Amino acid sequence: MRVRVITDSSTNVPDSYLARLGIVETPAIVNFGVETFLNKVELTPEEFYRRLAIADKLPTTAQPSPRQFADAYGRLAAEGADAAIVVCVSGKMSGTLNSALVAAENAPLAVHGWDSQSASLGAGWQAIAAAEMARDGLDAPAILERLAPIRARMQTATAPTTLRFLVASGRVARLRGSIGDLLNVKPILSMVDGILAAVGQGRGYRRALATVLERVAAGLGDRPARVGIAHANAPEAAEAFLATVRARVNVAEAVITEIGPALATLGGPGIIALSAYTVDIGD
Numbered sequence: 001m002r003v004r005v006i007t008d009s010s011t012n013v014p015d016s017y018l019a020r021l022g023i024v025e026t027p028a029i030v031n032f033g034v035e036t037f038l039n040k041v042e043l044t045p046e047e048f049y050r051r052l053a054i055a056d057k058l059p060t061t062a063q064p065s066p067r068q069f070a071d072a073y074g075r076l077a078a079e080g081a082d083a084a085i086v087v088c089v090s091g092k093m094s095g096t097l098n099s100a101l102v103a104a105e106n107a108p109l110a111v112h113g114w115d116s117q118s119a120s121l122g123a124g125w126q127a128i129a130a131a132e133m134a135r136d137g138l139d140a141p142a143i144l145e146r147l148a149p150i151r152a153r154m155q156t157a158t159a160p161t162t163l164r165f166l167v168a169s170g171r172v173a174r175l176r177g178s179i180g181d182l183l184n185v186k187p188i189l190s191m192v193d194g195i196l197a198a199v200g201q202g203r204g205y206r207r208a209l210a211t212v213l214e215r216v217a218a219g220l221g222d223r224p225a226r227v228g229i230a231h232a233n234a235p236e237a238a239e240a241f242l243a244t245v246r247a248r249v250n251v252a253e254a255v256i257t258e259i260g261p262a263l264a265t266l267g268g269p270g271i272i273a274l275s276a277y278t279v280d281i282g283d
Helices: 015-021 045-054 066-078 096-104 121-135 140-153 164-169 174-182 205-220 235-248 261-267
Strands: 003-008 024-026 029-032 035-038 060-062 083-088 110-115 155-159 185-192 195-203 225-231 251-258 272-278
Touching: 003 066, 003 121, 015 121, 024 066, 045 261, 060 261, 066 083, 066 096, 083 096, 083 121, 083 140, 096 110, 110 140, 121 140, 121 225, 121 251, 121 272, 140 272, 155 205, 185 205, 195 205, 205 235, 205 272, 225 235, 235 251, 235 272
Parallel strands: 003 024, 003 083, 083 110, 225 251
Antiparallel strands: 029 035, 029 060, 155 185, 155 272, 185 195, 225 272
16 A cells, blocks of 8 residues: 655645655645735745735635645545545644545545644644655554654644734734733743643743743653744744754754744744654654
8 A cells, every 4th residue: 555645734844854755735725815825836935924014904824625635636646646644734723624534535545634633843743754654664544543642742832922913813802912012921822632722921032932942841851852843934033943942852853944824824923833742662
């Protein structure tokens, strides 16, 4: 059985991993007013942030359509695959998994949907791990069995640079957001049961990022870990943060990538998200 992996662009898998592991990426849909774009296909990160800076209203995002997944299934079947594992961002945050399963009803190969219960590289690492196992010859049931403990060990946390975008999205009350920005208080957000939830706060962005790191590091302990940093148009800050992470975490592998439009719209430019999991024998 030849297994291939499909993921959506909101998992933020770096392009180098997509190419090396043959992962197929279905792009999320980004709407600026009446204009609609396929993320990373018709809208580059640079153009997204340019438009975000001048937009009267925040853009909206939508999951890939069933048609996009159907096209991916057909392409993989034509390339000789007889099974596909679709690793999606949390089903509680997006309809992506549902789109994949709707399209699977008439797919020319066996389709296995996988709810990562995470977002950004918290989901992306799972797509990467699945593709590595497929490359090594494991069949779909064995891959799904090994993905479960990886999902369970995934540690994620982030902090927005400002509450302005969360307020505009309706996720934070306007008064509360105004007071938070006035006091320079940044909420610490993490994936909890498949939902992005506030789990703490920090005064000032530097302290907030320190809290992000401590939360993730506490879940990792001193075991070697794969570490991912996703950022919203802040590559230099992401590099600096990775250096701090290396001083605190036993980093076996690290990647830095651009965050997707959905989280960038919520957290605003400059947001940094940390996702990591410990590498155990058998992964």
